[in-house]
Amino acid sequence: MKIYLAGPEVFLSDPIAIGRRKVSICESHGLAGLYPMDNTVDLHAADASLAIFRGNEAMMDMSDAIIANLTPFRGPGADAGTVYELGYMAGRGKLCFGYCNDPGLYSERVGRFSTITKQDGRLVDAEGLTVEDFGLPDNLMMIHALDLHGHPLVLPRDRPADVWHDLTAFEECVRLAARRLGAES
Structure with a gap:
């Protein structure tokens, strides 16, 4: 089983x-991770x-699922390219998993x-634009794409000291994907 590994790590x-x-x-x-820089x-x-x-689209096409790093x-x-990749995979009916190493609410992060x-x-920002305020950690489209096409967003209890190198939430997504895809763990 192949997993496309999306995120701004590149x-x-x-x-x-x-x-x-x-x-x-x-x-x-028991999974094969496909990393864009390969x-x-x-x-x-x-x-x-x-x-x-x-x-990257060819890698996604040959993948069974995506794990998207949606850390701000x-x-x-989240990274715009990663959001596109999540939508691409959801639109093709593939399993979608995601994590974010910043457990704060989106409205708090906008602040x-x-x-x-x-x-x-x-809520409105300095330009008078409405700030999405549904008590979610990011835009509702990403959150519900995960809810409906795989698994709810994985969040740490506390923000790790190094949000870019701490892979605890990523590994939880891998475990979830392995279970859903029937891979050995």
């Missing part, structure tokens, strides 16, 4: 090392971004980046 200073750790955890549970792409080619996109990335919410006030019974 932007870390040690993307290969973290990918290897994730793949190894998958293997220890695609070979000439980053200096004119069509490098399209080659990355096509390679460069803002209060870290913008002043939030109450207007007419709703």
